[in-house]
Amino acid sequence: EFYSSIDHMTQLILTERDLIQSFRDYVTEEENNIERLKSCLQVFESSSEDFPEDLEKYISNPLTAYKFVRKLKNEWAVVKQVTNMSPMQEFQRILSETIQNIPSDQDLDGIALGLVRLQETYRLNPENILGSGLGQATMDPLDPDEAFHVATIAHQNHKFLYAFLWMQEALKQLDEGRVAIVTRAEILRFLGPFVFQMGDLPRAIALSEQLLDLDPSDLNVLNHLDFYKHLKEGIKRNEATTPMDDAHIFTPSIPKSIKVYEALCRGEGIQMTPRRQRALFCRYNTGGRNPRLIYAPVKEEDEWDQPQITRYHDFISDYEIDTIKKLSRAKLARARVLDHVTGKNFSAELRVAKSAWLSEHEDPVISHVNQRIADATGLDMEMAEMLQVANYGIGGQYEPHYDSKLVKDSDFHRFGGRIATTLIYMTDVNLGGATVFPAIGAALQPKKGSAVFWYNLLQNGEEDDRTLHAACPVMAGNKWVSNKWIRARGQEFRRRCALSESA
Numbered sequence: 001e002f003y004s005s006i007d008h009m010t011q012l013i014l015t016e017r018d019l020i021q022s023f024r025d026y027v028t029e030e031e032n033n034i035e036r037l038k039s040c041l042q043v044f045e046s047s048s049e050d051f052p053e054d055l056e057k058y059i060s061n062p063l064t065a066y067k068f069v070r071k072l073k074n075e076w077a078v079v080k081q082v083t084n085m086s087p088m089q090e091f092q093r094i095l096s097e098t099i100q101n102i103p104s105d106q107d108l109d110g111i112a113l114g115l116v117r118l119q120e121t122y123r124l125n126p127e128n129i130l131g132s133g134l135g136q137a138t139m140d141p142l143d144p145d146e147a148f149h150v151a152t153i154a155h156q157n158h159k160f161l162y163a164f165l166w167m168q169e170a171l172k173q174l175d176e177g178r179v180a181i182v183t184r185a186e187i188l189r190f191l192g193p194f195v196f197q198m199g200d201l202p203r204a205i206a207l208s209e210q211l212l213d214l215d216p217s218d219l220n221v222l223n224h225l226d227f228y229k230h231l232k233e234g235i236k237r238n239e240a241t242t243p244m245d246d247a248h249i250f251t252p253s254i255p256k257s258i259k260v261y262e263a264l265c266r267g268e269g270i271q272m273t274p275r276r277q278r279a280l281f282c283r284y285n286t287g288g289r290n291p292r293l294i295y296a297p298v299k300e301e302d303e304w305d306q307p308q309i310t311r312y313h314d315f316i317s318d319y320e321i322d323t324i325k326k327l328s329r330a331k332l333a334r335a336r337v338l339d340h341v342t343g344k345n346f347s348a349e350l351r352v353a354k355s356a357w358l359s360e361h362e363d364p365v366i367s368h369v370n371q372r373i374a375d376a377t378g379l380d381m382e383m384a385e386m387l388q389v390a391n392y393g394i395g396g397q398y399e400p401h402y403d404s405k406l407v408k409d410s411d412f413h414r415f416g417g418r419i420a421t422t423l424i425y426m427t428d429v430n431l432g433g434a435t436v437f438p439a440i441g442a443a444l445q446p447k448k449g450s451a452v453f454w455y456n457l458l459q460n461g462e463e464d465d466r467t468l469h470a471a472c473p474v475m476a477g478n479k480w481v482s483n484k485w486i487r488a489r490g491q492e493f494r495r496r497c498a499l500s501e502s503a
């Protein structure tokens with residue numbers, strides 16, 4: 001109680017005075033918050049008006065996707081923070097729920113790594129990944145903070161060259177006066193040791209000196225500089241070095257990829273001679289007078305001779321494609337790959353896609369498509385797997401693998417191995433996204449509505465090493481495919497076994 005002492009009552013007045021001050025601060029803070037919220041809202045509203053008509057095309061550009069996800073993640077986190085104290089609980093609830101469902105750091109990092117993968121596969125430096133190659137003529141380049149983030153992700157994934165290139169891009173933009181959170185010092189601190197590792201001592205020294213200009217008391221840099229100068233003296237005593245003409249950072253040339261897979265993705269190293277090409281044909285296949293094919297024969301084209309890879313043109317209609325997409329959309333989940341050693345599934349950067357399985361009971365379209373595969377290939381579908389639908393992501397790919405190796409599961413004993421693959425292309429892909437066969441030097445372009453077919457097993461049942469294949473990273477566009485894997489059991493009378501391995 002207070003009333004029993006004047007002194008305490010006086011204190012009470014002072015207490016209230018303090019509280020009023022706090023309250024005044026609070027109201028001012030709220031007003032500031034409202035100002036911040038208003039300007040956020042204004043920015044959001046004006047940027048949401050800028051969306052083009054074709055949202056899918058827009059978001060399938062990896063740079064756009066990167067910027068969009070980064071913005072979504074950062075901006076709404078600010079709104080959440082500012083409105084945390086709001087009396088309007090309803091908005092808080094909606095916001096919290098929504099934020100749980102918007103992309104996280106993991107997504108942003110995944111896209112950044114996708115960008116780096118595209119660069120690696122298609123040998124692009126930061127400037128030409130922004131170019132018209134991506135299907136949009138003018139692109140806002142990544143700002144210094146974004147470039148710095150991509151560099152960090154590249155570094156974490158041991159893609160040092162790309163880490164370097166993006167750091168350099170960030171630095172260039174800072175030099176051009178773009179405002180950012182990342183500082184010159186942070187970037188220089190990274191670049192110095194990198195340049196040193198590349199064997200360029202004079203540039204490592206120049207960069208350290210620039211750092212010291214920014215912060216002369218940085219002991220770490222002083223030590224580095226000491227060490228570099230010491231080394232340089234040692235070298236000078238032994239040989240005359242060529243003087244450095246400028247202190248700018250050089251750009252190491254992007255190494256020609258040693259991976260055959262990546263070369264094929266770029267359209268290099270296709271091993272088809274004109275002579276062999278002349279032996280490739282197109283034909284109408286009526287499946288030995290299959291009544292379903294008499295009036296609508298399959299349009300077949302030889303894509304490759306050894307081993308035989310066949311393309312079926314106009315294999316599936318737009319309506320069927322739309323139905324398959326619709327059926328699978330809700331089921332799509334990150335595609336997993338099988339570890340041969342542990343027998344376990346896991347999700348990995350080597351397969352960046354979401355997939356779903358569709359049974360023929362789900363829709364007549366699925367059973368029609370299955371029937372068409374049976375008719376075209378002449379194989380029995382009794383033991384085939386369900387249709388697997390896959391949609392690739394930003395920089396989505398599937399590294400070289402054998403379809404037949406993927407299954408050594410319990411089904412293997414009942415149904416046999418994956419004797420053959422029918423791969424249906426459900427979209428055209430603007431750039432990238434070819435299916436390539438590194439062992440034979442073949443590259444197949446996705447063509448909407450067509451399918452390709454090959455045997456994974458030789459006639460003696462052993463795996464055909466030539467069928468190693470991969471899906472190249474998607475550079476621009478949205479790639480949808482369906483796989484139908486046909487098992488060996490039940491094909492004895494369709495494709496006869498042989499003791500020789502000739503296909």
Ligand SMILES: O=C(O)CCC(=O)C(=O)O
Pocket residue numbers: 390398403423433434435469470471472481483
């Ligand atoms: O999408 C492609 O081009 C190939 C896909 C593939 O090889 C697979 O899913 O097993």
Ligand SMILES: [Fe+2]
Pocket residue numbers: 401402403469
């Ligand atoms: Fe495959």
